[in-house]
Amino acid sequence: MTSSKRPPAGVLDRGLWLLSQFSMERKKLPLKELASLSGLDKATALRLLKVLVDWGYLVKNADGSYSPGPSNLRLASIYRATSNTITRIEAPIARISERVGQTTAFFVRSGEERICLARDHAYQDFRYFIEVGGSVSLSEGGAAAQLLMAYSGEAGERHDETRGRGYYISRGERNRHFASVAMPLFESDGQFLGALTITGLAVDLPDDDLIGFVDIVRAEVAGAGLSLSR
């Protein structure tokens, strides 16, 4: 298992690059694997890992493998406290999912990933996991990813279309049986914040229904001083 990408140059970049190797699918990784996944020499990786463990961003498990550590909770809780977006979006999300009877979630772009900042607590389909903090590569699609790309300056005809339309509908793009509609969310001053999505079983959701959701969302987020266009 060799690395898919070349490792970055700087030491701090390399440390964070190591952290980026962890995911919900790869929660625990031994040195060997971290070295090969990251493309770093194992001695180099080992030195960086020591530092990350010292600071609590990773922990070294009894079996010698590494996994994310408690310091991440610390920063996450500060992040949550500063992000007024999260606090403001939670109430609208609850009302939207109530009204449409489907899963509602909010995503932001971070680098080449999309991260879930909030989701409703009501509709948990075991076939379709969305966790707060969960992230997937933008290239792995989904409505949220397409929308985030379109509204964060990505060029291309497909993205032009999305921007013109003001929403993006996907059917089975990321998860075979599901359909989603994603909408851009803007601060009152016009700043782009992220993507709000409504997802449910494809068989329950013809395109017309998904398009109809847009108006519901527009109405609900307005109460929090947010809008779907600049």
Add this chain to the structure above:
Amino acid sequence: MTSSKRPPAGVLDRGLWLLSQFSMERKKLPLKELASLSGLDKATALRLLKVLVDWGYLVKNADGSYSPGPSNLRLASIYRATSNTITRIEAPIARISERVGQTTAFFVRSGEERICLARDHAYQDFRYFIEVGGSVSLSEGGAAAQLLMAYSGEAGERHDETRGRGYYISRGERNRHFASVAMPLFESDGQFLGALTITGLAVDLPDDDLIGFVDIVRAEVAGAGLSLSR
């Protein structure tokens, strides 16, 4: 405002050192302040900050200041998913706080800090905040901090006593009107996990009550395969 401590040497250490400057009290910091707090040259700090922003561990606000970014949520959610301690302790915590009618929380040591991994949802006193992810320096006391020091190999008569006693009671140590009892939590194989604390208004909680809580906790955590001694 000059730095209290000398900055570490390695680049990765320095990057994480910068991250450690943020806290619930200092959620947003401009370059100037980060440089002086960390003791790093502002050019050096700026370069490191760029990297941290690129990876989403910090965000640069409109006013030029920095604060923790969404990538921390990503790692925090992986951490939460790997930490079976958190999942196992949540149910006992809920039952304990129910039985004793006070705030119950669980803390681990990370470096020179104590981080809250879990707390009950029942007793939220606005004068006594404990947030999941919240952290304070071990030196700033509190029962949890004293207990974590005693059980993570710290030397000293005070810590010997705590280890001998098997719990630590504080009255107004960290927060004037409150009293707490902290107990060590062990994995079934004897591994020390962290400190479980029960906190409430000092006037409601004579020492005898606090000591009585120990047996309740012992009984409740046993159900999750945890114990209060090796």
Add this chain to the structure above:
DNA sequence: GATACATATTTCATTGAATGAAATTTAGAG
């Protein structure tokens, strides 16, 4: 309990990335 294999850790001479003082630019206040 000895042997072999795989993974983790340490070492150290070489190299190139990190450094920070100074110069320059940008932004806000008056």
Add this chain to the structure above:
DNA sequence: CTCTAAATTTCATTCAATGAAATATGTATC
């Protein structure tokens, strides 16, 4: 528009980072 403070860029010097090789540790296998 001018002044001041903060942010950013530059670049010659230096010191921390590097990684190949040697060594150690752990764990299956016979």
